[in-house]
Amino acid sequence: MxxxxxxxxxxxxxxxxxxxxxxxxxxxxxxxxxxxxxxxxxxxxxxxxxxxxxxxxxxxxxxxxxxxxxxxxxxxxxxxxxxxxxxxxxxxxxxxxxxxxxxxxxxxxxxxxxxxTQVSADVDVPDNPPSVERVEWEHIQKVLAENDGNVSATARALGMHRRTLQRKLLKKPVRQ
The missing domain is CATH 3.40.50.2300 (Response regulator)
Known part of the structure; x- marks a missing residue:
């Protein structure tokens, strides 16, 4: 190069x-x-x-x-x-x-x-994008998976208290 x-x-x-x-x-x-x-x-x-x-x-x-x-x-x-x-x-x-x-x-x-890899500017934005709560839930699940299910490490990565994260994880997934 x-x-x-x-x-x-x-x-x-x-x-x-x-x-x-x-x-x-x-x-x-x-x-x-x-x-x-x-x-x-x-x-x-x-x-x-x-x-x-x-x-x-x-x-x-x-x-x-x-x-x-x-x-x-x-x-x-x-x-x-x-x-x-x-x-x-x-x-x-x-x-x-x-x-x-x-x-x-x-x-x-x-x-x-x-x-x-060029990304096209002609992105179709959905008429009903996911709610903020759903996006948060998916992000928490992604970070949790990246930390092999370790709640303490995930809480640190997300910048939140471990108990707060545990409460969020006890809730059912938010619907699309």
Whole structure:
């Protein structure tokens, strides 16, 4: 792989350090920014083939950076990365020109695969999306499975008290 310039924009310094090292090992030349304002400065100095942009940061949203990247460097493949995923933000990111959309935490393999697989902006949003309670239930079940059924580890991963999680698990699944 020839060296490609990649713009990494996220306000989580630890994530940026880890991801930048992993991407550099795979042949990318990384430029990092803590927010949209810093990224704008880098865009005026350099051409990027790829960009990994966080959605929620201090100041302006990563969505505004997608628009800016599309205007200044339309060939740049932008991956929107977020810990606050929703169908609405995914669709909005795609409509603004993002190449793909990933939810945190994302591994380096997932990031690299996302740069190779374009997601269509023509997403059919269901007329009756699942309720917030149903989405919460499914997320808890997913995290519980990732932690091999360990309630304490799942509670830590979800950032909630173990007893609160136990109460939620005792309830029946919420209907679609």
């Amino acid at each position: 020839s060296e490609q310039n990649l713009l990494l924009v996220d306000d989580d310094k630890v994530f940026v350090d880890v991801m930048a090292r992993a991407l550099e090992k795979r042949g990318f030349k990384i430029s990092c920014a803590n927010g949209v304002d810093e990224a704008e400065i880098l865009l005026s100095k350099q051409v990027f083939q790829k960009a990994l942009v966080d959605l929620k940061m201090e100041g302006r949203s990563g969505l505004s950076l997608i628009e800016l990247l599309q205007a200044k460097q339309p060939k740049c493949r932008v991956i929107m990365l977020t810990g606050y995923s929703s169908i609405a933000t995914a669709v909005e990111a795609m409509r603004l020109g993002a190449y793909n959309y990933l939810c945190k935490p994302a591994s380096i393999k997932e990031v690299l695969a996302a740069f190779d």
